[in-house]
Amino acid sequence: MPDSGLCPEKLLEVKNITVEFGAGRKKFTAVRDVSFDIKKGEIFGLVGESGSGKTTIGRAIIRINAVTSGSILYRGERISGKISTETDRKVVKNIQMIFQDPMASLNERAKVDYIVSEGFYNLYPGENEENRRRAVARALLDVGLLPEFADRFPHEFSGGQRQRIGIARVLVMEPELVIADEPISALDVSIRAQVLNLMSSLREKRSLTYLFIAHDLSVVQFITDRTAVIHRGALVELAETEKLFANPLHPYTRALLSAIPSPDPAVERHKRVEVYDPSRHDYAADPPAWIEIEPGHFVSANSKEKEEYEQNIGQWV
Amino acid sequence: MEKILSAEDVVVKFTLRGETLTAIRGVSLDLHRGESLAIVGESGSGKSVFTKTFMGMLDPNGWVDSGRILYKGHDLARYKTERQWLGIRGREIAMVFQDPMTSxxxxKTVGHQILETVELHRSVRRAEARRLSMDILRDVGISDPEKRYNQYPHEFSGGMRQRVVIAVAIACNPNVLICDEPTTALDVTIQAQILQLLHSLQEKYGLTIVYITHDLGVVANVADRVAVMYAGDVIECGLCEEIFYNPQHPYTWALLSSLPQLGVKGEPLFAIRGTPPNLHSEIKGDAFAPRNPYALEIDFIRRPPCFQVSPTHRARTWLLDPRAPRVTPPAPIARSRKLWMEKKMEKMKEQDRDAR
Incomplete structure (x- = not known):
């Protein structure tokens, strides 16, 4: 967080959402009772392994997946479930998404000009052509591409450039919240830094708030202000990124952190990887709850674990 | 150290839509018995293509244009027929592919796929082959192999499936195992387990392993030696410590310092400008020169030779020429180099003291 306000306003509130797919015997719960807030101006990280439900949460926020229960509030207004057309337009304008694979997420048969302005056409039908061109040119410049590129097709661009086009298409809507779903994992190592830097600079320039969904913890550690860890559809821990990486409480978080590959042979040679075994929790008699164990630090624990974690915290102080 | 495989000046070309492109531009690399060599590079740098030449697995539109690949006294670059390759593929050199979903x-049941390879490569009876397959399944860390033997791949998780792929590869008892991005499709916690498994198998079976990866974290974990590839060329090669703590080529510098792990929070990361070169057009001089902030004039004109930094470390950059100006590498590189040098000095002093 840039240390701006005393209590920055909550831009997005996710309250106890559950997302289920299928029905009857085929029912599958992808996200179970997840709650968190995203404050204005921050980069909020959501990490988990494949299949943990992190993408589903992102998709639930932009209303691609419907929530089964719980609610999502945007600036205090409910945006999940049945909402008015007006609210829907507001969601479309203010919440946008950057997708993982820039090779798959751009229309191969459309020019960059159309790709970038597609949202614009939908949101402001009949808008003055001059304004649209200006908005596209500005978005392209902001992501470090030349306005001339508008007349080209996506296949003429490299992976990094295509991801920039994906970001430009988001910027043209002038959103407040951007959901970035693994925005750099499909990119080459030498290109990743460019895109990360671009995202950070746009946060300042366009005052964006990000929900950064990733499985790569080293990237999350570098870029996010707060991080939530998700395991099998449920959050297990949430804290300021630095605190989470320094003092992980939940055994799953610890296992995840211990497995981060480090580009330092000396560290790697002496690395001890912790293995997480869900059966270690004794949840049959004493189910876990989502508790705030210290200010701003949430963890999933039952009453026995709570005591244990509290002791751990006591030791650090 | 004994060389098990030695590539000399290998050039690989492809024809694509009537055009010829050079994917590997004169690469020389030795593989030592029992070591782990990591080949690092971005997609399109030629790391996969290069290792495919060891097994005769280039796509039909590609060929080894010149150079030699020596293995046990044979020149693999001259192999033409499938018959010749069958003596090498699997039996001598085996491969683990990236995506266990598709490989x-x-x-067919998992057991059958291992059994197939065992029967093909070791002349044993069915019952014996079955017993061997079970042993291999156990060796790759699959619990309850009797039950798992008769299951299909879809009944396995990603990590377990990759264990099966490894089992198939080692079932032929190869000397060299090439792992092409073995953990890229896996989660970090599973990745660590698979790397541990490969390490223990290496000791048990006396394998020489080539890791192909773009992940420098994996490299730091597994490699004894590292070769860095860029645009179809090995631009730097050395011991793991040498590459991580004392890199010489600006591309290696850039690759390392653009990692978020080495960045300072709140400051922009070191980013490499531009994109890798197009292999269709001829590359003049140093392929990295157009993206290289340290590029000298000669970098655009003549391809740099290999400069020997230490007996085990070489790099292809004009910066190592005695006539080149002295440059300071990016901050994270300079920092780790300084630490490394200090440690080295301390060690030398200690040895001095011990000698006295």
């Missing part, structure tokens, strides 16, 4: 046959 197993979904219609």
């Amino acid at each position: 197993l046959n979904p219609l």
Whole structure:
């Protein structure tokens, strides 16, 4: 967080959402009772392994997946479930998404000009052509591409450039919240830094708030202000990124952190990887709850674990 | 150290839509018995293509244009027929592929796929082959192999499936195992387990392993030696410590310092400008020169030779020429180099003291 306000306003509130797919015997719960807030101006990280439900949460926020229960509030207004057309337009304008694979997420048969302005056409039908061109040119410049590129097709661009086009298409809507779903994992190592830097600079320039969904913890550690860890559809821990990486409480978080590959042979040679075994929790008699164990630090624990974690915290102080 | 495989000046070309492109531009690399060599590079740098030449697995539109690949006294670059390759493929050099989803046959049981390789490469009876397959399954860390033997790949998780792929590869008892991005499709916690498994198998079976990866974290974990590839060329090669703590080529510098792990929070990361070169057009001089902030004039004109930094470390950059100006590498590189040098000095002093 840039240390701006005393209590920055909550831009997005996710309250106890559950997302289920299928029905009857085929029912599958992808996200179970997840709650968190995203404050204005921050980069909020959501990490988990494949299949943990992190993408589903992102998709639930932009209303691609419907929530089964719980609610999502945007600036205090409910945006999940049945909402008015007006609210829907507001969601479309203010919440946008950057997708993982820039090779798959751009229309191969459309020019960059159309790709970038597609949202614009939908949101402001009949808008003055001059304004649209200006908005596209500005978005392209902001992501470090030349306005001339508008007349080209996506296949003429490299992976990094295509991801920039994906970001430009988001910027043209002038959103407040951007959901970035693994925005750099499909990119080459030498290109990743460019895109990360671009995202950070746009946060300042366009005052964006990000929900950064990733499985790569080293990237999350570098870029996010707060991080939530998700395991099998449920959050297990949430804290300021630095605190989470320094003092992980939940055994799953610890296992995840211990497995981060480090580009330092000396560290790697002496690395001890912790293995997480869900059966270690004794949840049959004493189910876990989502508790705030210290200010701003949430963890999933039952009453026995709570005591244990509290002791751990006591030791650090 | 004994060389098990030695590539000399290998050039690989492809024809694509009537055009010829050079994917590997004169690469020389030795593989020592029992070591782990990591080949690092971005996609399109030629790391996969290069290792495919060891097994005769280039796509039909590609060929080894010149150079030699010596293995046990044979020049693999001259192999033409499938018959010749069958003596090498699997039996001598085996491969583990990136995606365990696509490299197993979904219609055959896991046990059958291992059994197949065992029967093909070791002349044993069915019952014996079955017993061997079970042993291999156990060796790759699959619990309850009797039950798992008769299951299909879809009944396995990603990490377990990759274990099966490894089992198939080592079932032929190869000397060299090439792992092409073995953990890229896996989660970090599973990745660590698979790397541990490969390490223990290496000791047990006396394997020489080539890791192909773009992940420098994996490299730091597994490699004894590292070769860095860029645009079809090995631009730097050395011991793991040498590459991580004392890199010489600006591309290696850039690759390392653009990692978020080495960045300072709140400051922009070191980013490499531009994109990798197009292999269709001829590359003049140093392929990295157009993206290289340290590029000298000569970098655009003549391809740099290999400069020897230490007996085990070489790099292809004009910066190592005695006539080149002295440059300071990016901050994270300079920092780790300084630490490394200090440690080295301390060690030398200690040895001095001990000698006295």
